[in-house]
Amino acid sequence: MNEKLTASSNPLIKRIKTLSGARGRRDAGAFLVEGEVMIREALSCALTPRWALSEEECALTDDLRALGADVRLCTRGVLEAACDTKTPQGVCAVFSLPAAAALSGDAPLLLALDGVQDPGNLGTILRTADAAGFCGALLSPLCADVYAPKVQRAAMGSTFRVPTQRCALPEALASLKTRGCRIIVSALDGLNLYARPVCAPNDRLVLVIGSEAHGVSGEVMRLADVKVKIPMRGRAESLNAAVAAGILMYELTRPR
Secondary structure, eight states: OOOOBOOTTSHHHHHHHGGGSHHHHHHHTEEEEESHHHHHHHHHTTOOEEEEEESSOOHHHHHHHHTTOEEEEBOHHHHHHHSSSSSOOSEEEEEEOOOOOOOOTTOSEEEEEESOOOHHHHHHHHHHHHHHTOOOEEEOTTSOOTTSHHHHHHHTTHHHHSOEEEOOHHHHHHHHHHTTOEEEEEEEEEEETTTSOOSOTTOOEEEEEEBTTTBSOHHHHTTOSEEEEOOOOSSOSOOOHHHHHHHHHHHHHTTO
16 A cells, blocks of 8 residues: 655646646646546546545545556645645546547537637536537637646536547538538527527537637638527627527427
8 A cells, every 4th residue: 555645745746736737738648537426427438547646545546446547545735736626525536638539520419619718618518518419529729628627627527428629620610511511600690599490300510609709710600501699688798608509509409
């Protein structure tokens, strides 16, 4: 049994702390998952654990060791130093980044995110996409990192189940369009979502959601087969990106 870690200056803790940034995650090929529920989600999706920190021995630490993870017991102070949250839930684990997804043009439902930079919004959108039955998400280079801690907390495990592909969005959408996918873009000057059917039940759809500040880029907008908007009956001019994405995902898939 390894000696309990009591110093946040330990080299392992320093390695884990580098995973708080996107560059550190890319360089290490790994990301941090906090809390038993999220770690169990990652294990259920066959992600590979490398290291783990825990305040005490438990069934989860046994399971992580059985999968080859280097599990260390630690003090509360050490766990707080390693984790992104101020009050961590007693355990965290480092997992290898999964291989980049290759999303098929044959998928019936895809999401495309054009510059969604807020981590909470990105995580919430991916969680809703998971619930609504979307097969994956294309992310423009300006989107937040899927494996950032705040994205993970908002997604609650959905990033492990919804494949994502970071790509040049105009080129990817143009390719999908030539393969028969219908590109539906959320836009303030679009058709009223409820005015008439936007798509047929058997259409293969790509729903495009733009950035919080600037919406969908002009280059992407020009690829739209249909532009839609959610009607504003009150005095608000627009909705939060994650809320709008949730409404659109469920409304567009309702005929199915």
